[in-house]
Every structure is written in structure tokens, then in C-alpha cells.
Amino acid sequence: MSVGSEDPALPAADLLGTVYLVGAGPGDPELITLKAHRLLQCCDALVYDSLVPTALLELTPVDCERHFVGKRRGHHSVPQPSTNAVLVDLARRHRTIVRLKGGDPFLFGRGGEEAAHLASHGVPVQVVPGVTAGIAAPAYAGIPITHRKAGSSVTFVTGHEEIDKGRPGVDWQGLARSSDGLVIYMGLHNLRRICDELIAGALAPETPAAVIQQGTVSGQRLLVSCLGELADAAEAEGYGSPSIVVIGQVVLERVESCAPPPADVEMPIPF
Structure with a gap:
């Protein structure tokens, strides 16, 4: 162009x-x-x-x-x-x-x-x-971001927004009611607020959730929890960026045996 x-x-x-x-x-x-x-x-x-x-x-x-x-x-x-x-x-x-x-x-x-x-x-x-990491990181962890039985819609959303972008921020409560699954980029820093907003929007605290850190490369880590406990668990286990967060029933469809091994590549970690 x-x-x-x-x-x-x-x-x-x-x-x-x-x-x-x-x-x-x-x-x-x-x-x-x-x-x-x-x-x-x-x-x-x-x-x-x-x-x-x-x-x-x-x-x-x-x-x-x-x-x-x-x-x-x-x-x-x-x-x-x-x-x-x-x-x-x-x-x-x-x-x-x-x-x-x-x-x-x-x-x-x-x-x-x-x-x-x-x-x-x-x-x-x-x-x-x-x-994109929102597809690849869950795949390397064995999590399908859509599934015929568990999720027919998925929303990609950023958890870190520019304050000067000139329009309202993410409507997390609205997303809680409108999508079967969420894939959140750059969301770890605001994870507690995001989880609270989703619960306030009527998403059950028991909703399955996961964090994948360093997806597709050596050092990849996976945390499987539920929405109401995800922020505490991520903090307790020292999860950091870059991470992808997946929220929805698709997390329960994880097939560990189909996940490819992460590449033997170290990635820089932005804090």
C-alpha cells in the first residue's frame, strides 16, 4: 500500500x-x-x-x-x-x-x-x-482456544492499554457475557483487576483459566487454575511476562500429549 x-x-x-x-x-x-x-x-x-x-x-x-x-x-x-x-x-x-x-x-x-x-x-x-502467541502458546500447552463442545467463540484482548488512545477501555464485564473464551495478551500486570471485573460481569469464579509464560520456547511454564484464584496463584508461583492468559471451558479440554516440546530458545523477559 x-x-x-x-x-x-x-x-x-x-x-x-x-x-x-x-x-x-x-x-x-x-x-x-x-x-x-x-x-x-x-x-x-x-x-x-x-x-x-x-x-x-x-x-x-x-x-x-x-x-x-x-x-x-x-x-x-x-x-x-x-x-x-x-x-x-x-x-x-x-x-x-x-x-x-x-x-x-x-x-x-x-x-x-x-x-x-x-x-x-x-x-x-x-x-x-x-x-500470534495467542494461538501458539495455548497450542504448545495443549489447549485448544476453540472446541466444538467447550467454546464456539473466542475473543483476543489486550490487558495493557495506552491511556491516551482516546476511547473507552476494555469492557471486561461485557466480555464476561459475550464470549465463550478469552485470550488475553499483556494481561499479567493487571490480572487481579481483570479477574475481578470478569467476575463482576457474571463470569463464575470457578471458570477454568490458565497462564502460559514464555510460550513456545525453553522456559515455557503453564499454570492451570480457576478465574477466582488465578491472580493469587500466578503471584504465588512467580509468573511474569511475556505471558498469555486463557479463560474459559476450553482450558479443561487440554490434551497434554499433543503439545509439542518448546523450542530450545531463550527469550528476553520484559518486566
């Missing part, structure tokens, strides 16, 4: 490089797509996030220009406008730029914001979807 440039300092669109918003997957490097693998092997510049495995960075050419723009809770983070500016600058100087984002670039990854910014500057953009 591209539009005419409004910045007179930018070259014509046909002289600009293409930025590929590439999903890096949930952590296991073998879960990236063939297209992502090909682009990493031929890119001129790479812009990558915190939770991207080192094995993927090593696929890039030796002369590839690399830029780390990770965001971590409680640590210094690269502001989004700075990342946007880096991408535009690289498009002026290189032909193939890979913006490598954990999971899928258009699911809680600000990929939409980056694509819109690039398009507004006349930079060609292509999106390469990736496997």
Missing part, C-alpha cells in the same frame, strides 16, 4: 525502498513463514523488537543495517514516533527493509500505525502475517 508523498524531501515512490512488516511469530523461530525467512535473508536493513529470537536476526546478511526499537515495561523504550522516523529514513536509503515484529504485526503490534505512517509518506508497505 502506498500513497503520494506530501514530504518534498522524499524521493518519488518508485525510488523509495519497500518496508515489509513481518511477523516473527511467538518465539520458536521455526514458526516463521517461508516468506518471512526469504525476506530476512535478502533485506538491506532490519528494524526489530524485544521479543524477536536471536536465531532470526542471524538469518540477515552480514552487511544488513540493524536497528533495535524494542519496548519493555519498566525499561527504557524507543518511542513510537522515533520508530516511524527510522523506517522512513531507511526507505530513503535501502531497497528492502524488514520491520520484524513479534507475533503478527497487525495484532496488538502497532503494525497498523506504522503502515499508515509509511503510506502517508509515500513509502511502499507490504504486510507479512505471522503466527
Whole structure:
């Protein structure tokens, strides 16, 4: 996608490089797509996030220009406008730029914001979807996020929202009444409030629930509990980020024997 440039300092669109918003997957490097693998092997510049495995960075050419723009809770983070500016600058100087984002670039990854910014500057953009942690982490733990007997609907929701986004926050009480299952990203820090809100919305405290930490990689941990006890259990057992929370009857359909072993890859933990 591209539009005419409004910045007179930018070259014509046909002289600009293409930025590929590439999903890096949930952590296991073998879960990236063939297209992502090909682009990493031929890119001129790479812009990558915190939770991207080192094995993927090593696929890039030796002369590839690399830029780390990770965001971590409680640590210094690269502001989004700075990342946007880096991408535009690289498009002026290189032909193939890979913006490598954990999971899928258009699911809680600000990929939409980056694509819109690039398009507004006349930079060609292509999106390469990736496997999202909300599907992969439960799968590696043997939990199907939908099940014919236990859940015909599932909602993906973020537990960590920007305070300046200009619209109401997540209606947790409404979600308690409207979805068979919830898959919550970045929810551990607010887990107690989320659980309380769901119970206030008439979701039973006995509802099965799980936390998967470090999904798909070495260090993967699984906590199975119930909604009313989940926050206490996660705190008592020292669960941290990155984690995916699954709430609903599908947790009871876990099939331990079908879960693949986590990859022998260590991932950085953002606190």
C-alpha cells in the first residue's frame, strides 16, 4: 500500500525502498513463514523488537543495517514516533527493509500505525502475517482456544492499554457475557483487576483459566487454575511476562500429549 508523498524531501515512490512488516511469530523461530525467512535473508536493513529470537536476526546478511526499537515495561523504550522516523529514513536509503515484529504485526503490534505512517509518506508497505502467541502458546500447552463442545467463540484482548488512545477501555464485564473464551495478551500486570471485573460481569469464579509464560520456547511454564484464584496463584508461583492468559471451558479440554516440546530458545523477559 502506498500513497503520494506530501514530504518534498522524499524521493518519488518508485525510488523509495519497500518496508515489509513481518511477523516473527511467538518465539520458536521455526514458526516463521517461508516468506518471512526469504525476506530476512535478502533485506538491506532490519528494524526489530524485544521479543524477536536471536536465531532470526542471524538469518540477515552480514552487511544488513540493524536497528533495535524494542519496548519493555519498566525499561527504557524507543518511542513510537522515533520508530516511524527510522523506517522512513531507511526507505530513503535501502531497497528492502524488514520491520520484524513479534507475533503478527497487525495484532496488538502497532503494525497498523506504522503502515499508515509509511503510506502517508509515500513509502511502499507490504504486510507479512505471522503466527500470534495467542494461538501458539495455548497450542504448545495443549489447549485448544476453540472446541466444538467447550467454546464456539473466542475473543483476543489486550490487558495493557495506552491511556491516551482516546476511547473507552476494555469492557471486561461485557466480555464476561459475550464470549465463550478469552485470550488475553499483556494481561499479567493487571490480572487481579481483570479477574475481578470478569467476575463482576457474571463470569463464575470457578471458570477454568490458565497462564502460559514464555510460550513456545525453553522456559515455557503453564499454570492451570480457576478465574477466582488465578491472580493469587500466578503471584504465588512467580509468573511474569511475556505471558498469555486463557479463560474459559476450553482450558479443561487440554490434551497434554499433543503439545509439542518448546523450542530450545531463550527469550528476553520484559518486566
